[in-house]
Every structure is written in C-alpha cells, then in structure tokens.
Amino acid sequence: MGEETLSIGGGNGITVEEIQRYLKEKAKSVEARLKEYMERPAGIPETLREAMAYSLLAGGKRLRPVLTLATAEALGGDEEKALPFACAVEMIHTYSLIHDDLPAMDDDDFRRGTPTNHKIYGEAMAILAGDALLTRAFDVMAEGALDAELPRKTALTLIRECAVRAGAEGMVGGQVKDIQGEGREVSLEELQDIHRSKTGDLITGSVRIGAMVAGSGEDELQALTGYAERLGLAFQIQDDVLDVVGDHQKLGKPVGSDEVKNKSTYPSLLGLDSSRERIRSLVEEAKQLITAQERIRPARLLAIADYLTVRDK
Amino acid sequence: MGEETLSIGGGNGITVEEIQRYLKEKAKSVEARLKEYMERPAGIPETLREAMAYSLLAGGKRLRPVLTLATAEALGGDEEKALPFACAVEMIHTYSLIHDDLPAMDDDDFRRGTPTNHKIYGEAMAILAGDALLTRAFDVMAEGALDAELPRKTALTLIRECAVRAGAEGMVGGQVKDIQGEGREVSLEELQDIHRSKTGDLITGSVRIGAMVAGSGEDELQALTGYAERLGLAFQIQDDVLDVVGDHQKLGKPVGSDEVKNKSTYPSLLGLDSSRERIRSLVEEAKQLITAQERIRPARLLAIADYLTVRDK
Numbered sequence: 001m002g003e004e005t006l007s008i009g010g011g012n013g014i015t016v017e018e019i020q021r022y023l024k025e026k027a028k029s030v031e032a033r034l035k036e037y038m039e040r041p042a043g044i045p046e047t048l049r050e051a052m053a054y055s056l057l058a059g060g061k062r063l064r065p066v067l068t069l070a071t072a073e074a075l076g077g078d079e080e081k082a083l084p085f086a087c088a089v090e091m092i093h094t095y096s097l098i099h100d101d102l103p104a105m106d107d108d109d110f111r112r113g114t115p116t117n118h119k120i121y122g123e124a125m126a127i128l129a130g131d132a133l134l135t136r137a138f139d140v141m142a143e144g145a146l147d148a149e150l151p152r153k154t155a156l157t158l159i160r161e162c163a164v165r166a167g168a169e170g171m172v173g174g175q176v177k178d179i180q181g182e183g184r185e186v187s188l189e190e191l192q193d194i195h196r197s198k199t200g201d202l203i204t205g206s207v208r209i210g211a212m213v214a215g216s217g218e219d220e221l222q223a224l225t226g227y228a229e230r231l232g233l234a235f236q237i238q239d240d241v242l243d244v245v246g247d248h249q250k251l252g253k254p255v256g257s258d259e260v261k262n263k264s265t266y267p268s269l270l271g272l273d274s275s276r277e278r279i280r281s282l283v284e285e286a287k288q289l290i291t292a293q294e295r296i297r298p299a300r301l302l303a304i305a306d307y308l309t310v311r312d313k
Numbered sequence: 314m315g316e317e318t319l320s321i322g323g324g325n326g327i328t329v330e331e332i333q334r335y336l337k338e339k340a341k342s343v344e345a346r347l348k349e350y351m352e353r354p355a356g357i358p359e360t361l362r363e364a365m366a367y368s369l370l371a372g373g374k375r376l377r378p379v380l381t382l383a384t385a386e387a388l389g390g391d392e393e394k395a396l397p398f399a400c401a402v403e404m405i406h407t408y409s410l411i412h413d414d415l416p417a418m419d420d421d422d423f424r425r426g427t428p429t430n431h432k433i434y435g436e437a438m439a440i441l442a443g444d445a446l447l448t449r450a451f452d453v454m455a456e457g458a459l460d461a462e463l464p465r466k467t468a469l470t471l472i473r474e475c476a477v478r479a480g481a482e483g484m485v486g487g488q489v490k491d492i493q494g495e496g497r498e499v500s501l502e503e504l505q506d507i508h509r510s511k512t513g514d515l516i517t518g519s520v521r522i523g524a525m526v527a528g529s530g531e532d533e534l535q536a537l538t539g540y541a542e543r544l545g546l547a548f549q550i551q552d553d554v555l556d557v558v559g560d561h562q563k564l565g566k567p568v569g570s571d572e573v574k575n576k577s578t579y580p581s582l583l584g585l586d587s588s589r590e591r592i593r594s595l596v597e598e599a600k601q602l603i604t605a606q607e608r609i610r611p612a613r614l615l616a617i618a619d620y621l622t623v624r625d626k
Contacts, residue, residue: 041482043482043486044481044482044486045481045486045489045490045493047489047493048481048485048486048489049481052481095444099440099441099444102440104417104435104436104437104440105437105440122417123417124417124418124492125489125492127412127415127417127418127440128412128485128488128489130444131408131412131443131444131447131485132480132481132485132486134444134447134448135447135476135479135480135481135485136476136480136481138451138472138475138476139472139473139476139477139480141472142469142470142472142473142476143469143473145469146466146469146470146473151465152464152465152468153459155465155468155469156455156456156458156459156468156469157455157459159451159452159454159455159472160452160455160456160459162451163448163449163451163452163455164452166448167445167448167449167452168357168358168361168362168365168445168448168449169354169356169357172361172441172444172445172448173356173357173358173361173445175441176358176360176361176438176441177358179437179438180358180360
C-alpha cells in the first residue's frame, strides 16, 4: 500500500485498520442477508438458484451495499431497514457483471479469480440468472419497504431511483456507450461520460438509496449525491490505474487487460501521475461536500473515500 | 375461424366483432402509451432506445396488458391508473421474448414476422435492450403508483406481484425448466408445470395487477386468479395447436416448429382433439369462476376467454 496510506486520516480520526474492519463487518452483514435471500423461496429451479447464488455469493468488495449502509448510518438511519436495499443494489451489480462477462459482450472467462457464470452454467443459464437477479432486486426492495413501513413516497421514489440508475439512462446505457467506444480512441470527456453511467450511476444510487431510507432532507441528499459522484469516478480511475500497476493475485484478474483490448483509460489518456492526481482531487472534493453538512455524521464516509484511493484490489 | 365461432356468446352477450374491436382499441391505448415511454427520457443512447422500441413497438396481440386493463375495468377501476402497469407487463413480456430468441437460447431469427432483435442490433445490444426494458418496467410501475396515488401497501404489493411472477419462481424459472426439458419427452404434468411458470405466471400477474389497481377485495382476487390461470393454460395449449394446424402467414412464424425441434406439446402428448377439448373445459371453468362473483362485471372477461379459444393467430 506504500506511502499513500499517509494521506489517510485527514480529519476523520479513523485509522486504516478501523475502516478496513468496518468495511469487512458491513460486507458480512450484506453477505449473510444475501445468503438468506438465495435460500428462499421454494419453487426456483435448482440449477437457476445455484447459478444466481454462484455469482451473488462469490465475494468481492461489496462496495455498493456497504455505501448504502454507511450512508444510512451517517444520517442516523436503521441498518435493518437499509439492508434489503443494500442487497438489492448488490443483486443489480452482480447481474450486470454476469451479463457483461458473456461471450457476446466482454467475453471474460474469469471474475474475482473464479470462472465466470457462463463458463460454469452455460450462456443460456447465465443470461437467465442475470435476469432473475435483476428482477429479484425489485421484489427485495418492495418487500423491504413494506417491512420497514417506509412512507409511500419514499418507498416508490427509492424504487424509481434504483431503476433509473440501473437502466437505459444509467448503467445499461453506460455499457452500451462502452461497447460503442471499443476499438477507437475516445476523448477524456467521452470516457468520463461512459464511466459516469456505467459504474458511477449505480454507486451514486447506492448512496442516495441509503440516504432516502434514512429519511434524508434535500440538502443532505444533494451533498451526498455530489460525494458519491466523485467517489464513483475516483473509484473507476483507480481501477484503471490498478490495471496498469496492480497485482493480479490481489485483483483476482489479469492486469494489463485494458491495454491488450486497446481500451482508452485514464492512464492511457492522462498518464499515471495525472490520473493519481485526479483521484486525489476528486476525493478531496467529495469529502468537503459532506463535511459541510451539519446533519451528516461524516467520519466513516470520509474514511471510505480515503481508503478507496489507497486500495490495492 | 369456422364453426367454433358458434361457441362464442354463451351468456356474455358480446359478439366476436365487438370483442375484437374492444381488444384492438385497448391494444391501441397500450401502444400509444408505450410509444410515449420510449420517447422519454433523454439520456438513453440512441441505438439502445431504438433496439428497445424495435421490439416493444413491433405489434402483437398485447394480450397481457389488455387483460390488465379489462380486469381493472371489470372491477370499476380507472383505465388511466391501470395503464402504466399494463405497459410494464408488456415491457417484461417483450424483454423475455428478446432474451428467449437469442442464439444461446431458442436461436430464433423471426418473431411476429420480422427479424428478431439480435438479428438487427446484434447479440450484445439485444441482451442490453432486454435488460433495459425489464428495468424500465419497474420504474414505470413506481411512477404509475405515485401518479395514481395508490395506497402504499397496494403499490408495493403490485410491484412484488410483478417481480415474483416474472422472476426465478415464475417466468424466468419456467424458461429454465423449458430448456431443461428440451430433447427429451416430458410428461403431461411436467409440460403443464413448465407452461404454468413460463407463460402462465405473467398472464396471471397481468390479471391480478389489474385487479389490485382497481382495489379488488380478496374474494374477487382469488376468483380472477383462477380465471387467469385457466386462461393462461388454455392460451398455451391453443398456441401448441396453432403450431400444428395454423396458418404461418397469420401467425407470423413458421408452423410445425415444435415438431422440428422435437418439443413435447399438448397435441404431441394428448392428440389434437383432446387438446381442443382441454381448452374448452379450461375456458368453461375460467368463466364460471368469475361469473360467480357479484362485484365483477364479467362480460368482457368472458368474451376474451371465448375469443382466445377461436383465435387463429
């Protein structure tokens, strides 16, 4: 992790170990609940259930659901109420990975160090497992809203938020733009637009959903949205940087794959140093936005932002 | 259509022409609204929007959304309130067709007489257009529930209904069972189970959603569920029958395709005559169930049931 860990702790008073422990603990809550969701209901064909669970329970950082929980917590919200929404976001993220890995899309054989869904279950089942996870996410949200007795408008707005961030104007649209940018050099502006929708929208949605579950006011929601947008972009630039300088053992995927695919990335367009500089300034902006809000208890969100810039996987 | 038209009109007082006109008129309302949905919002990549609209606006019977509208109407509900839900169901049906037609699934080149989505836009875009339509369906429902000021519990239960019927326990699960039944003879019971989830669940969901939007009581909902289950099964048997005796011009797809694919069907397991007998008795049961309910104005639902048994496409 090197010298960069020194940049951690600028005012948030949380050590790297503490935030790592926190992230791990929240990821565990999410995983336990995801496992429960995969065990019920009866009536799912066994192979389909296995294919869904294979990718959903395959580990990973659980960044998105943890952001949902941490945001709810930062506004004094109840983790139990936020958990179904956190899980729904992770189901949507997982379905998008399954479909992105398909031969007709990125044609990837490995994901997080294990064979991709279609390599194990075949293409048809991988498509259907993705479809089923996406559909289930909305059931889980509606059920969660009923159980938590969320106000009508909050509940329905949350569901819309998730659908819009994940859909044609958001994540799915981003994947389309990404495909359309393949094999040619894209401008920095275009690259940013691709990332904003392909990965940024769902990250922003994760934070906003956590805020809404906790009954956020409009000012806090605006600030948290700005935080999430910057975090999402920083996270993506860091991904590109790690693809150049990372350790494939830790990443669970080959490094240098962007270069092999002749893909435009931040390092290829800006160089490594400027890319890292961009990450730092985005994180700084993100932190300032939420620190300025009185009703937000920002310590952990600040630490997460710092931590993401020094991660090595 | 032959002599079978004579069976129409047993007590419902609606002629074939009248119900055809009604079905066409309702399909038109649905199509107009679907077109509106496809025109907004901005921010959808143009090719993706085109691919979504290509399949969504390709015509077809619009059976499911029309059932949603007719059911709401049968309970004195407001068409304007039901319309977004009807459209959501059609988006889900369309996404399932796009994915089912993919080379990794049924590998079909034509649908409703026109090239399938992936033949025009390629596999990647077809997968993403399907994903986007499924996601959009939930946005449209949540938006519709907000606009119609549906009670909290009704709105969230509706969304769950749709997700459960369309998901792993329902339609997607049925597609999995269908794939697993390919290339071997399945029993009548197994065939019925496949159809109950693959096509039946969404048809049942369409009716139940229409009922819920109209504020249905529990007794009416039970009766309408029974009606829809029988209708869905009759519809599927009729599809199988038409695949043997139908006119490929009217159907917009080749006939005899089930036999070519060595697929077990009602006619192959029961014979044509018994299949037709089964359709008649299912429709009879369906009609009795709703006629017995005082709060349901059944005329059009009865006529739809009759009409489906004599359709030739």
